[in-house]
Amino acid sequence: MCCGNTCTKYLMFIFNFVFALAGIALLVVGALTQAQISEVNQFLDGKFSGPPIVLIVLGSVIFVVAFLGCCGAVRESTCMLTTFAVFLILFLVIGVVIGILAFVFKNQIKDELAAELRSAVDQYNSNQAIRESVDSMQKALIGIVISLGLVRTFKRSIAV
Known part of the structure; x- marks a missing residue:
């Protein structure tokens, strides 16, 4: 085996x-998001619990496919590398379709989320469960805003 093949083999393994680590990270982020969103899901009627589940599934699939790539590269298995390449092409097509759909339905998603949040704020004083969910969401958002250093932008958006 020449140096180029060995280098390619190990670079493919490393990447x-x-x-695979990124897939595990997506899985963890999805699980943590699912745990957090369950607190505010009461006033969102479960409409936005899909993205964390998608992250969990996507992280799992990315991990499995990357594992196929790692094993295929180290063992120099044509079957594993072909399966890996087919999955990569499939992911590319699915990614493009999801990107297009997100762009097309961006305003509808934004409007629906805004309507649900307005409804929750309207029911804030009359429903204890919604009050706790809104308070929990506000605490989480304030923590994120402060940690990102966007306090000025946040204040301007509240003033509007």
């Missing part, structure tokens, strides 16, 4: 290992 797929990084993608």
Whole structure:
């Protein structure tokens, strides 16, 4: 085996290992988001619980595919590398379709989320469960805003 093949083999292993770690990270972020969103899901009627589940599934699939790439590269298995390549092409097509759909339905998603939040704020004083959910969401958002250093932007958006 020449130096180029060996270098390619190990580079492919390293990159797929990084993608496997990214898949695990997506899985963890999805699980943590699902745990957090369950607190505010009462006034969102479960409409926005899909994205964390998608992150969990996507992280799992990315991990499995990256693992196929790692094993295929180290073992130099044509079958594993072909399966890996087919999954990568499939992911590219699915990613483009999801991007287009997100762009097309961006305003509808934004409007629906705004309507649900307005409804929750209207029911803030009359419903204890909604009050707790809104308070929990506000605490989480304030923490994020402060940690990102966007206090001025946040104040301007409240004043509007």
